[in-house]
Amino acid sequence: MDLSFGPEYEEFRTEVQQFIAEHGSKSPRQGGARDKEAIAWQKVLIEHGYAARTIPKEYGGFGAEPDIIKSRIIAEEFSKNQINTGLGGQGISMLVPVLLEMGTEEQKQEFIRPTIHGEMIWCQGYSEPGAGSDLASLSTKAELDGDEWVVNGQKIWTSTAHLADWIFCLVRTEPEAPKHQGISFLLFRMDTPGIEVRPLVDMTGDANFNETFFTDVRVPKHQIVGQRGQGWQVANAILGHERGSLAPPDAAQTRLNGVRKLMETETVGGEKLIDNPVYRDRLMKLQGRVLAMKCNDIRLLSARINKTQDAKLAGMIVKLQGTELRHELEALAIDVMGEIGLAYGDNPYLRGNGSWQYQYMYYLGLIIGGGTSQIQKNIISERGLGMPKEPKIEKKA
Amino acid sequence: MEFGLSSEQSLLQDSVTRYLSEQLPLDEVRKVASGDVNDAAVWQGLADLGIPGLLVSEANGGLGLGSLDAAVVSEALGYHVTPSPFLSSAVIAPVALQTAGRCEDLLGSVATGELRIGAALAEGIGARADAGLTANGNTLNGKSLFVLDVDADQYLVATSDRKLYLVAADAAGLSRSPLSTIEKTRSTCELNFSNVDATLVSEDPGVFDKTWDAALVAVAADTLGTAQSALDQAVVYAMQREQFNRVIASFQAVKHMCAEMAAELEPCRAMVWYAAHALDEIPEEATMMACHTKAHLSEVGQFVTRTSTEVHGGMGFTDLVGLHYWFKRAGFNRQILGSPELLRERALSVTTLAA
Ligand SMILES: Cc1cc2nc3c(=O)[nH]c(=O)nc-3n(C[C@H](O)[C@H](O)[C@H](O)COP(=O)(O)OP(=O)(O)OC[C@H]3O[C@@H](n4cnc5c(N)ncnc54)[C@H](O)[C@@H]3O)c2cc1C
Numbered sequence: 001m002d003l004s005f006g007p008e009y010e011e012f013r014t015e016v017q018q019f020i021a022e023h024g025s026k027s028p029r030q031g032g033a034r035d036k037e038a039i040a041w042q043k044v045l046i047e048h049g050y051a052a053r054t055i056p057k058e059y060g061g062f063g064a065e066p067d068i069i070k071s072r073i074i075a076e077e078f079s080k081n082q083i084n085t086g087l088g089g090q091g092i093s094m095l096v097p098v099l100l101e102m103g104t105e106e107q108k109q110e111f112i113r114p115t116i117h118g119e120m121i122w123c124q125g126y127s128e129p130g131a132g133s134d135l136a137s138l139s140t141k142a143e144l145d146g147d148e149w150v151v152n153g154q155k156i157w158t159s160t161a162h163l164a165d166w167i168f169c170l171v172r173t174e175p176e177a178p179k180h181q182g183i184s185f186l187l188f189r190m191d192t193p194g195i196e197v198r199p200l201v202d203m204t205g206d207a208n209f210n211e212t213f214f215t216d217v218r219v220p221k222h223q224i225v226g227q228r229g230q231g232w233q234v235a236n237a238i239l240g241h242e243r244g245s246l247a248p249p250d251a252a253q254t255r256l257n258g259v260r261k262l263m264e265t266e267t268v269g270g271e272k273l274i275d276n277p278v279y280r281d282r283l284m285k286l287q288g289r290v291l292a293m294k295c296n297d298i299r300l301l302s303a304r305i306n307k308t309q310d311a312k313l314a315g316m317i318v319k320l321q322g323t324e325l326r327h328e329l330e331a332l333a334i335d336v337m338g339e340i341g342l343a344y345g346d347n348p349y350l351r352g353n354g355s356w357q358y359q360y361m362y363y364l365g366l367i368i369g370g371g372t373s374q375i376q377k378n379i380i381s382e383r384g385l386g387m388p389k390e391p392k393i394e395k396k397a
Numbered sequence: 398m399e400f401g402l403s404s405e406q407s408l409l410q411d412s413v414t415r416y417l418s419e420q421l422p423l424d425e426v427r428k429v430a431s432g433d434v435n436d437a438a439v440w441q442g443l444a445d446l447g448i449p450g451l452l453v454s455e456a457n458g459g460l461g462l463g464s465l466d467a468a469v470v471s472e473a474l475g476y477h478v479t480p481s482p483f484l485s486s487a488v489i490a491p492v493a494l495q496t497a498g499r500c501e502d503l504l505g506s507v508a509t510g511e512l513r514i515g516a517a518l519a520e521g522i523g524a525r526a527d528a529g530l531t532a533n534g535n536t537l538n539g540k541s542l543f544v545l546d547v548d549a550d551q552y553l554v555a556t557s558d559r560k561l562y563l564v565a566a567d568a569a570g571l572s573r574s575p576l577s578t579i580e581k582t583r584s585t586c587e588l589n590f591s592n593v594d595a596t597l598v599s600e601d602p603g604v605f606d607k608t609w610d611a612a613l614v615a616v617a618a619d620t621l622g623t624a625q626s627a628l629d630q631a632v633v634y635a636m637q638r639e640q641f642n643r644v645i646a647s648f649q650a651v652k653h654m655c656a657e658m659a660a661e662l663e664p665c666r667a668m669v670w671y672a673a674h675a676l677d678e679i680p681e682e683a684t685m686m687a688c689h690t691k692a693h694l695s696e697v698g699q700f701v702t703r704t705s706t707e708v709h710g711g712m713g714f715t716d717l718v719g720l721h722y723w724f725k726r727a728g729f730n731r732q733i734l735g736s737p738e739l740l741r742e743r744a745l746s747v748t749t750l751a752a
Contacts, residue, residue, distance in 0.1 A: 001399065001400065001401070001402075001403065001465060001670070001674050001678075002398060002399045002400075003398065003400060003674070003678075004398065005398050006398070069398060277742075280742070280745060281738055281741055281742070283745075284689075284692075284741035284742070284744055284745050285692075285696070285737075285741060287689060287741075287744070288689040288690075288692055288693035288696075288741065288744075289693065291668060291686070291689050291690075291693070292664035292665055292667070292668040292693055293664055295664065295667035295668040295670070295671040296663065296664035296667045296668075298400045298667060298671065299400055299401065299666075299667040299670075301398070301400070302398060302399055302400035302401055303401075305398055305399070306399055306401070309399075309401050313659060313663050314663050314664070314666075314667065317659065317660040317663050317664070320656075320660050321660050321661075321664065374653070376656075376660075377652065377653045377656035377657065377660075378649070378652065378653075378656075380656035380659055380660060381652035381653065381655050381656040381659075382652070384656070384659055385632050385652075385655055385656070385659060386632070386636075387632065387635065387636070387646040387647070387651075387652050387655060388644065388646055388647045389647070390647055390648070390649055391643065391647065
C-alpha cells in the first residue's frame with residue numbers, strides 16, 4: 001500500500017501549480033462549443049501539455065508519452081483550483097481516441113487538429129428510433145454508388161447535432177450480414193444536402209439533442225473509419241471511453257460539499273438545515289457512498305499503473321453506481337430546499353443558478369444514455385459474475 | 398503508487414482462508430452456534446497461524462503487523478462466519494493497551510491465544526438506561542451490556558466518559574451472564590459490577606477513540622467478507638437451481654439482483670482497504686473513514702445478505718443451507734459498536750467542509 005506518487009512526480013506537481021499560478025486567471029468559468037474564450041484557453045492548455053496531452057505533435061497535440069500519474073496530477077490540481085480543464089464534447093472524448101487507434105493517416109491529419117482545438121464540432125449518430133439499447137439492430141442504410149455512399153434513414157437523441165460541423169455515424173452497409181457484422185462507421189459534414197436536424201426538447205427545458213434525418217446524403221467513399229462491416233468494433237472502442245467518464249467521484253464530492261454548504265447556510269423556521277437530523281443523516285449516508293466510489297477510483301487508478309492488479313469488476317460498476325449516486329445527490333439538495341427546490345428559470349429565489357434542479361434531471365438522462373442502468377446490470381452479471389444470457393426469443397415470421 | 402494488498406497480505410489472507418475452509422465447514426460452525434462446543438478449537442487453530450498476535454508489537458511478543466493486515470484477516474473470518482474472539486482479543490485489547498502503554502505485559506499471552514481479553518465498550522459508545530457504569534477511583538459499580546466474548550479471562554471495560562479499565566473475569570464482585578442474541582457465531586454477555594477493583598488503562602478519551610476506530614474497521618472488514626460470501630453463494634446457487642427448464646441464473650430478475658449486490662459491494666473492498674490504511678498512515682482521516690466505512694458496510698451488508706436470501710428462494714429461509722448465519726452475522730456487525738446513524742453523526746462532527 002503506497003498512496004504517494006513519488007518525488008519525481010511531486011516536481012511535476014509543482015510545475016502544474018506554477019502554470020496555474022501564472023495562467024489560471026485566464027481560465028474561463030464555463031463555455032461550450034464555439035466560445036472564443038474557451039477556444040483561446042484550449043490553445044494555452046495544449047501548448048503547455050494540459051490538454052490533448054498524449055496526442056502526437058503532428059496531429060496538433062502536445063505529444064507527451066502517456067503517463068497515468070501525470071494525467072492524474074493535472075486533474076487533481078485543476079480540480080483543486082477550479083481551473084477549466086479545456087474543451088470536451090463527443091469529438092474530443094470519443095472520436096479522437098478512435099481515429100488514433102483505427103483511422104487512416106489522412107483522417108488523422110485532417111480531423112484531429114481542428115477537433116482538439118475546438119474548431120470542428122462533432123455529434124454522435126448512433127441511436128435510432130428502433131435501435132437504442134439494441135444498437136446493433138440499427139437500420140439507417142448506406143449504399144455505395146460510384147465513389148460515394150448514399151445514406152438514408154433516421155437517428156435520434158443526437159446530442160449537439162444542431163451545433164455540429166460533422167457527424168460520426170453508424171450505418172448499415174451489408175444488409176445480408178449478421179447484424180453485428182453489417183455496420184460501418186462513416187464521417188460526414190452536417191451541411192451535406194439531405195440532412196435535416198429537428199431539435200428535441202428534453203425535460204430540462206433545453207433542446208440538447210435532436211432527431212436527425214438523412215435523405216440521399218452523399219458521402220465520399222473514403223470517409224469511413226475501419227473496413228466496411230467493421231463499424232461495430234469501432235463503435236465499441238468508443239463506448240468504452242464514454243462509460244467511465246460520465247460520473248467521476250471527485251465531481252460527486254464537489255457537489256456533495258455544495259449540498260453541505262447549502263445546508264449550513266439555508267434556514268427554515270430559523271433552524272439551519274444542517275441542524276435537522278433527518279437531512280443530516282441523508283447527507284452523511286451519501287457521503288459514505290461517495291467515499292466508497294472515491295476509494296474504488298483510487299483502486300482503478302492503481303490497477304492501470306500496476307498491471308497485475310485485477311479490478312475488472314470495480315471498473316464495470318462505475319457507470320451504474322456513479323450516475324445513480326449523482327442523481328440522488330442532486331435530489332437531496334432539492335429536498336433540503338423544500339419549495340425553493342421547485343424554483344426554476346427566472347425565479348428570483350433560485351439557489352445556485354438552479355443547477356441542482358438542472359443536474360437532477362440531467363443525471364437522469366445520463367442514467368439512461370450511454371447504456372441504461374439495466375444494460376449495465378446485464379453486463380455486470382454476465383461479464384462480471386459469469387451468469388448466462390437470457391434465451392433468445394424467435395421473431396414471429 | 399500502489400493501492401492494494403501486498404503479496405504478504407494476500408498470503409496471510411490465503412493462509413487463514415485455507416485453514417478455515419479446511420477446518421471450519423458449516424457443520425463446525427453449527428456446533429458452536431448450537432452451543433455444543435465453544436470457539437476454543439478454532440481460536441487455537443488461528444493461534445497456530447499467529448492471528449491473535451497480529452497487532453501485538455514484536456516487543457510485546459506478537460507479529461507487529463498493521464491495520465490492513467487485521468482487515469484482511471477479519472474479512473476472511475467474516476467470509477467463513479468464524480466463531481472467534483478476534484475482534485475483542487486481537488484488535489480491541491492490543492490497540493487499547495498499546496496506545497495507552499499500560500498492562501502491555503499481558504499481550505504476550507494474548508498473542509499466543511492463551512489469554513482472551515473481552516471488550517465492554519458499549520457504555521462509552523452509547524450508554525443505555527438498562528445499564529450504567531460508574532467508576533469511583535478504580536472501583537467499578539453498575540453494569541455493561543453486550544460485552545464481547547463470554548469466555549474471556551479479562552475484560553477491557555469502558556465507562557460513559559470513555560475511560561478504560563481492565564478487570565479479571567473472576568474478580569471479586571464481578572458477575573457475568575451470557576446474553577442470547579440472534580447471532581450464534583459470536584458470544585456476548587452482561588457484566589455486573591459490585592465494588593469491583595479494576596486496573597485503570599486510560600483516562601484519555603483519545604485512547605478510547607483510537608481503539609473504537611480500529612474496532613470499527615475490523616467490523617467493517619468482517620462484513621465485507623460476510624457479504625462477499627453471501628453474494629458468491631447466491632451466484633453459485635443460481636447457476637445450479639433450475640425452474641421453468643432453465644437455471645434461475647438466466648432470469649434477468651435474478652441476474653439484476655446479483656448485479657446490484659456486486660455493484661454495491663465491490664467499491665466497499667477499496668473503502669475497507671483505505672480506511673485500514675488511514676488508521677496507520679493518515680491520522681487526520683482515520684476517524685472519519687472508520688465511521689463512514691462501518692456505517693456504509695452495514696448498509697451494504699444488510700442489502701446483500703437479504704438479497705442473497707431472496708435469490709435462494711424458500712431454501713434461503715431454511716436452516717438447511719445455513720445462509721442465515723451470514724444474514725445474522727451482517728446484522729450483528731451492523732448493531733454493535735455504533736449503529737450506522739450514530740456513526741454518521743460522529744463522522745460529521747469530525748469533518749469540516751473539504752476543499
Ligand atoms: C441525455 C442523453 C443523450 C444522448 N445522446 C446521444 C447521442 O449523442 N447520440 C446517440 O446516438 N444516442 C444518444 N443517446 C441515446 C442513448 O444511447 C439511448 O437512449 C440509450 O441507449 C437507450 O436506448 P432507448 O432510449 O432506445 O431505450 P430502450 O432501449 O428502448 O430502453 C427502454 C427501457 O428498456 C430497458 N431495456 C432495453 N433493453 C433491455 C435489456 N436487454 N435488458 C433489460 N432492460 C432493457 C432499458 O433499460 C430501458 O429501461 C442519448 C440519450 C440520452 C438520455
